[in-house]
Amino acid sequence: MTMDGEDGSTVVSLPLHIILFPILDELQHTDLSAAQTLRAAFSKVEQKNPGFSQDFVNGILKNKSPSVDLTESLLKLAAYDSEEYRITLARARVPQLNEQARRLKLILARLPDEANDRPQFLQTIKDIASAIKDLLEAVNVVFKNNEAFRRPEHKRALDQHKKEFITSSKNFSITLKSYFKDGKIQSVYVSAIHLVHQTNTLLKMLKSI
8 A cells, every 4th residue: 555755755654653663663772773774765665566564464464363454454553652753852732742743643443343232433533633623733733833834835744635635635535425325444544544554744845834
């Protein structure tokens, strides 16, 4: 499962960012050099061979845990609080933005465990809609209260990423409507993972400013 990156050419692999990178984040506490080497190697191979990370993880799962569903597992792991997506700038309202993004990902990650509980599933959908709204409001507040974010080039980047995030949110809503007709829950999980990806991409853009 791959998606276009921020510049339209970089391939972003969700298994790489949601499974492998967090493992390497832990490894760097005991062996920084090895973690950095593996991180660079996986990134390079993924760029040249999109989908490598997914095949790598799938291969391990089929060998060790053949009953594990990768799509469902990716969504459950989406709530992992990776340093890569945490904005550490000491600027106004940034902590609230981090919290809203994490809240959205936590709620999305609940979907697989609640799919068979109709009342709870419907409540989770409402919670997701609320979390999306709160995250967008938090982004707007951060830009309003931090001069560096209001520069023309930064505003253009924000507008583009917000547009992509909103599109992903609408697609998630459309997928949900289809699910209530066809019952294809895997499509909901995939759409939710796309929304996680857009949330992380938005965070990375803000972190880079």
